[in-house]
Amino acid sequence: MKIASVRVTPIAIKDPPLLNASGIHEPYALRSIIEIESTCGRCGLGETYGDSVVLSDLLNIAPQLSGISLYDLNGVKTVVLAACASDTASSVTRSSTALASTLLDKRAAKAYAAFEVALWDLQSQRANAPLVDALGGAVRTSVDYSAYLFFKYAEHIDTPYAADPWGVALDADQIVSQARSMISQYGFGSIKLKAGALAPDAEADCLLALKREFPAHPLRIDPNANWSLPTAVRIAERLGTALEYYEDPTPGLDGMAALHKTTGLALATNMVVTSFDELRRSIPINAVQIVLSDHHFWGGLRATQQLAAMCEVFGIGVSMHSNSHLGISLMAMTHLAAAIPNVAYACDTHYPWQSEEVIAGDRVQIKNGKVEVPRTAGLGVTLDRERLRTLHEQFLSCGIKTRNDNAQMRRYQPDFPKVKPRY
Amino acid sequence: MKIASVRVTPIAIKDPPLLNASGIHEPYALRSIIEIESTCGRCGLGETYGDSVVLSDLLNIAPQLSGISLYDLNGVKTVVLAACASDTASSVTRSSTALASTLLDKRAAKAYAAFEVALWDLQSQRANAPLVDALGGAVRTSVDYSAYLFFKYAEHIDTPYAADPWGVALDADQIVSQARSMISQYGFGSIKLKAGALAPDAEADCLLALKREFPAHPLRIDPNANWSLPTAVRIAERLGTALEYYEDPTPGLDGMAALHKTTGLALATNMVVTSFDELRRSIPINAVQIVLSDHHFWGGLRATQQLAAMCEVFGIGVSMHSNSHLGISLMAMTHLAAAIPNVAYACDTHYPWQSEEVIAGDRVQIKNGKVEVPRTAGLGVTLDRERLRTLHEQFLSCGIKTRNDNAQMRRYQPDFPKVKPRY
Numbered sequence: 001m002k003i004a005s006v007r008v009t010p011i012a013i014k015d016p017p018l019l020n021a022s023g024i025h026e027p028y029a030l031r032s033i034i035e036i037e038s039t040c041g042r043c044g045l046g047e048t049y050g051d052s053v054v055l056s057d058l059l060n061i062a063p064q065l066s067g068i069s070l071y072d073l074n075g076v077k078t079v080v081l082a083a084c085a086s087d088t089a090s091s092v093t094r095s096s097t098a099l100a101s102t103l104l105d106k107r108a109a110k111a112y113a114a115f116e117v118a119l120w121d122l123q124s125q126r127a128n129a130p131l132v133d134a135l136g137g138a139v140r141t142s143v144d145y146s147a148y149l150f151f152k153y154a155e156h157i158d159t160p161y162a163a164d165p166w167g168v169a170l171d172a173d174q175i176v177s178q179a180r181s182m183i184s185q186y187g188f189g190s191i192k193l194k195a196g197a198l199a200p201d202a203e204a205d206c207l208l209a210l211k212r213e214f215p216a217h218p219l220r221i222d223p224n225a226n227w228s229l230p231t232a233v234r235i236a237e238r239l240g241t242a243l244e245y246y247e248d249p250t251p252g253l254d255g256m257a258a259l260h261k262t263t264g265l266a267l268a269t270n271m272v273v274t275s276f277d278e279l280r281r282s283i284p285i286n287a288v289q290i291v292l293s294d295h296h297f298w299g300g301l302r303a304t305q306q307l308a309a310m311c312e313v314f315g316i317g318v319s320m321h322s323n324s325h326l327g328i329s330l331m332a333m334t335h336l337a338a339a340i341p342n343v344a345y346a347c348d349t350h351y352p353w354q355s356e357e358v359i360a361g362d363r364v365q366i367k368n369g370k371v372e373v374p375r376t377a378g379l380g381v382t383l384d385r386e387r388l389r390t391l392h393e394q395f396l397s398c399g400i401k402t403r404n405d406n407a408q409m410r411r412y413q414p415d416f417p418k419v420k421p422r423y
Numbered sequence: 424m425k426i427a428s429v430r431v432t433p434i435a436i437k438d439p440p441l442l443n444a445s446g447i448h449e450p451y452a453l454r455s456i457i458e459i460e461s462t463c464g465r466c467g468l469g470e471t472y473g474d475s476v477v478l479s480d481l482l483n484i485a486p487q488l489s490g491i492s493l494y495d496l497n498g499v500k501t502v503v504l505a506a507c508a509s510d511t512a513s514s515v516t517r518s519s520t521a522l523a524s525t526l527l528d529k530r531a532a533k534a535y536a537a538f539e540v541a542l543w544d545l546q547s548q549r550a551n552a553p554l555v556d557a558l559g560g561a562v563r564t565s566v567d568y569s570a571y572l573f574f575k576y577a578e579h580i581d582t583p584y585a586a587d588p589w590g591v592a593l594d595a596d597q598i599v600s601q602a603r604s605m606i607s608q609y610g611f612g613s614i615k616l617k618a619g620a621l622a623p624d625a626e627a628d629c630l631l632a633l634k635r636e637f638p639a640h641p642l643r644i645d646p647n648a649n650w651s652l653p654t655a656v657r658i659a660e661r662l663g664t665a666l667e668y669y670e671d672p673t674p675g676l677d678g679m680a681a682l683h684k685t686t687g688l689a690l691a692t693n694m695v696v697t698s699f700d701e702l703r704r705s706i707p708i709n710a711v712q713i714v715l716s717d718h719h720f721w722g723g724l725r726a727t728q729q730l731a732a733m734c735e736v737f738g739i740g741v742s743m744h745s746n747s748h749l750g751i752s753l754m755a756m757t758h759l760a761a762a763i764p765n766v767a768y769a770c771d772t773h774y775p776w777q778s779e780e781v782i783a784g785d786r787v788q789i790k791n792g793k794v795e796v797p798r799t800a801g802l803g804v805t806l807d808r809e810r811l812r813t814l815h816e817q818f819l820s821c822g823i824k825t826r827n828d829n830a831q832m833r834r835y836q837p838d839f840p841k842v843k844p845r846y
Contacts, residue, residue, distance in 0.1 A: 001552075071556030074762065078562075103735055127550060129424075133494030136725065139501075276736040284707060302559065309729040310736065312526055313699040339497065 011391035021196030021224035023409025029324035044122035047328035048114035109299035116300035135339035147188035172209035190346035196226030218244035270321035290317035320347035434814035444619030444649035446832025452747035467545035470751035471537035532722035539723035548801035558762035570611035595632035613769035619649030641667035693744035713740035743770035
């Protein structure tokens, strides 16, 4: 059974004005939807980034995959590697032939992952088994996600569309209110606060207010490396006992290593360990204690399982990172997390912030903070072609080709700095 | 589709009087043949060790697997872990629940691997695809194996059956003759000399004679840790430039690390890195440069792929170890090696030393030193039930329950020492 054709459709989805260390989310987030049709007539789905570099790679590679067996993931990897060979930011030194490598550099890893998920979907549809079974079977029937809180404005500059229902969140009362609303809607049992947007002590005040309001909820704060080491140490003194883990407070492997050595706090990352090469460099200096995996950039579901196995060997915890995404990504994350025994924390998801969808029927349900692992064949979601068409038209008309939260913030505040860490 | 029943059949196969560091092979080598029948009527095959501890685990676990999905490898792992929970030689510190672990301790890894191969066989039969496809697809169409030379006696003590056709090999001329014969029959392009049996300088003489006779063949010597560090250093001075790699010359991670530091030679092992925990401990001291993987004790095909990925991350080479085995193991090794990009050396196999088989039809063909990766569904071999019955009767009658090469050698030479390293 072979790949008959591959279709890549860029889409834009409405995204609220969420603040972060770089600036503010633009009115639309970009995604790419991958459809792989097999010679048996089935269609497998994938979802990944929609920024121009990734999209260009996907569009370039897609027609080269026809005729490859649905099962030949190594064959697909070889095509992707060759297509991305011009990438200069290789994250792992490879031997001269592409075939000599199990691992992919960062750019190839992103492109490969999107196709790989669609191929897993097809393989498991053929096996009439849920995707999680292709990954070794579910060790849990549902996957825990966390409430992902953001500082935010009430609406986007120039009002490109009606304001979202979440309202403004720029202080402790508003963040606690956001948490109450999100937890009452989705039942989340853990809370993550995206920080790095306001002054560090104001953000710490918000975290402590959340701790008072939700004393039994594990709490995390993620300043996206916007705090200097002294700031991260100082805020750790205020928050240490309130945190389940401290996510990317300060930049660099060495910075994180020094922070852990000073504070003893468990540090999580999706910024300093984002490739196997960085993992290798992190281990001897104990820079991070929890890796927030993400199949979209680690090279797919199988590579993320390999990452999780390595983390177990080296005594590093595993959870899962997210970007703005729709249901295809959420279901891939759910199958994957269900198959990884050592995912021991509630995973991140931006899903509650998204109002649009490409999948058919209802949005994916999050109840009691959990997504059920489907027992139907494959990924468990199908495309709504009308929604896909609408969101593709939105991509064409929205004018965004590459995410730039910093440039967007400079529309609100022309002197907003580019440099990080700012605090 | 579920596991309907699991049958474990211990067998004994004739094995020549091959010398090694522990003593000498007994007249029969023990294996276990695993058959898993699915509710769809198919049968998947596995092969592993037949020694009493492994066999006892397999027989204990087999009836507990009925009703588990063919795809639920994690579910099978959980049953195996619980059954082996009394094992005290845990190779990886696990958290309190079995489910929190991707990894298995050494005893559980052996039992699990045997069942896992049979389940891969079933899954790929159902997919109507070769097993290698379930592992990500073949990166090569055939797998290279090496000529595995042994010092040996002409026949076993007390002549349990007619002598093998290979004759005696106790000096350089006889080893070169053995190599010529094996290479002319199988076309091997690499040579491994099992050493640790004679005096080290006599063995080094043999290796140098092989080098003269086969100057283009990569050569390895494997004294099975029977040489002290000073002896290993001294022999390295004689052999260094003649060796592709130097396999387990001296015991222990620290010994190997010191040897590499002193000689700079690439050291290979199937003795000091035999678990993920040992791999973790080896890395910071650079004890070994090549891991000889073996799915039979690393916890199966998937775990061996994870091992290979870790080796790539840490710049360690990968090849494959063997014990006396039949065609089911050889085919599992072949599918596995075909799916691992960074297997960069010819794999070990004892197959030419075995004259009996359990698979139907011809023995697996080795031509030009290679085994072709099957393109038929599943593992690509089926059982010959008459052969299985005969070899099971041989198991019952041969009197061996646990391999003991040292005790066997003391039948020839009552004062043969037990201590290693002896040189």
